Amino acid sequence: xxxxxxxxxxxxxxxxxxxxxxxxxxxxxxxxxxxxxxxxxxxxxxxxxxxxxxxxxxxxxxxxxxxxxxxxxxxxxxxxxxxxxxxxxxxxxxxxxxxxxxxxxxxxxxxxxxxxxxxxxxxxxxxxxxxxxxxxxxxxxxxxxxxxxxxxxxxxxxxxxxxxxxxxxxxxxxxxxxxxxxxxxxxxxxxxxxxxxxxxxxxxxxxxxxxxxxxxxxxxxxxxxxxxxxxxxxxxxxxxxxxxxxxxxxxxxxxxxxxxxxxxxxxxxxxxxxxxxxxxxxxxxxxxxxxxxxxxxxxxxxxxxxxxx
Ligand SMILES: *[C@@H]1O[C@H](CO)[C@@H](O)[C@H](O)[C@H]1NC(C)=O
Ligand SMILES: *[C@@H]1O[C@H](CO)[C@@H](O)[C@H](O)[C@H]1NC(C)=O
Ligand SMILES: *[C@@H]1O[C@H](CO)[C@@H](O)[C@H](O)[C@H]1NC(C)=O
Ligand SMILES: *[C@H]1O[C@@H](CO)[C@H](O)[C@@H](O)[C@@H]1NC(C)=O
Ligand SMILES: CC(=O)N[C@H]1CO[C@H](CO)[C@@H](O)[C@@H]1O
Numbered sequence: 001x002x003x004x005x006x007x008x009x010x011x012x013x014x015x016x017x018x019x020x021x022x023x024x025x026x027x028x029x030x031x032x033x034x035x036x037x038x039x040x041x042x043x044x045x046x047x048x049x050x051x052x053x054x055x056x057x058x059x060x061x062x063x064x065x066x067x068x069x070x071x072x073x074x075x076x077x078x079x080x081x082x083x084x085x086x087x088x089x090x091x092x093x094x095x096x097x098x099x100x101x102x103x104x105x106x107x108x109x110x111x112x113x114x115x116x117x118x119x120x121x122x123x124x125x126x127x128x129x130x131x132x133x134x135x136x137x138x139x140x141x142x143x144x145x146x147x148x149x150x151x152x153x154x155x156x157x158x159x160x161x162x163x164x165x166x167x168x169x170x171x172x173x174x175x176x177x178x179x180x181x182x183x184x185x186x187x188x189x190x191x192x193x194x195x196x197x198x199x200x201x202x203x204x205x206x207x208x209x210x211x212x213x214x215x216x217x218x219x220x221x222x223x224x225x226x227x228x229x230x231x232x233x234x235x236x237x238x239x240x241x242x243x244x245x246x247x248x249x250x251x252x253x254x255x256x257x258x259x260x261x262x263x264x265x266x267x268x269x270x271x272x273x274x275x276x277x278x279x280x281x282x283x284x285x286x287x288x289x290x291x292x293x294x295x296x297x298x299x300x301x302x303x304x305x306x307x308x309x
Pocket of ligand 5: 049
């Protein structure tokens with residue numbers, strides 16, 4: 001009996017942990033901001049082709065429109081342009097979930113979704129090899145927040161859970177040490193300044209800067225203004241850093257072919273400004289890190305996906 005109620009209590013505790021940080025009431029946000037765990041572990045596991053991997057996702061543009069934009073065309077000259085890169089589905093959320101698990105895991109909508117604790121993601125593979133990781137989401141109110149957050153002054157959608165690749169995984173949200181690595185841009189700037197950025201990063205700008213609620217021009221301007229100084233910053237673009245800037249999906253009328261450019265110090269000078277027409281998609285993100293660090297696989301679409309190198 002005692003054992004049964006203990007079990008019941010620990011199950012309840014698990015379920016609560018997975019939703020503990022969803023309230024958007026200002027008092028709850030202030031309390032969690034003051035107490036939520038934030039972690040910035042680092043590591044230096046040497047990979048085959050790169051030692052740091054940074055993924056940056058923008059929102060909802062076809063390849064043809066994006067490559068015609070002067071800021072995105074400029075960034076393409078600074079790296080390798082992947083001219084046959086595809087989103088995996090519509091709408092947004094399963095593209096992000098797929099970037100972390102190499103499968104949509106049955107998610108077909110932007111609705112609040114939860115995947116069973118047994119569902120693995122790339123984080124399980126990275127941790128098994130001691131490779132540090134972190135997710136940086138602009139305007140998330142504090143590390144580990146699990147809900148959606150509006151701009152407190154204007155009421156506009158700002159940070160959204162559907163654009164966070166890991167929040168749907170209970171294997172992340174049930175673990176406070178993992179939640180503590182899902183951070184905002186305040187923490188990105190702090191980790192950058194302290195030279196505490198991890199080896200694997202996933203970065204989502206807010207609903208304005210991603211282009212979701214603004215325009216391609218706004219997202220492209222943000223991208224160039226944000227990424228170009230980072231490429232000149234030794235705390236970011238350390239030896240053999242690989243950055244991919246891409247879009248979660250194209251417009252629903254297109255083929256889901258999206259802009260994707262590889263940047264950073266991992267790109268040999270001779271390859272800058274070149275194109276590569278191998279077929280890739282978001283499952284290639286997981287495959288590429290698996291190949292680079294000999295991580296094994298998740299047994300999902302990572303098996304058949306092409307790696308970037
Ligand atoms: C970002 O997260 C940190 C850590 O939880 C928190 O202290 C800070 O207030 C947050 N920044 C913003 C702008 O919400
Ligand atoms: C997104 O961030 C920018 C600053 O980078 C800010 O100007 C803008 O208001 C933010 N968007 C929302 C919806 O709060
Ligand atoms: C940078 O990477 C190259 C191999 O790509 C290696 O030879 C060199 O030692 C590295 N330098 C540092 C400072 O890690
Ligand atoms: C893209 O092209 C294929 C086929 O030639 C190569 O095998 C890859 O190494 C190459 N990848 C990059 C990033 O250029
Ligand atoms: C070829 C190569 O550099 N392989 C390395 C990839 O990453 C693992 C860590 O998981 C190293 O042990 C390998 O040496």
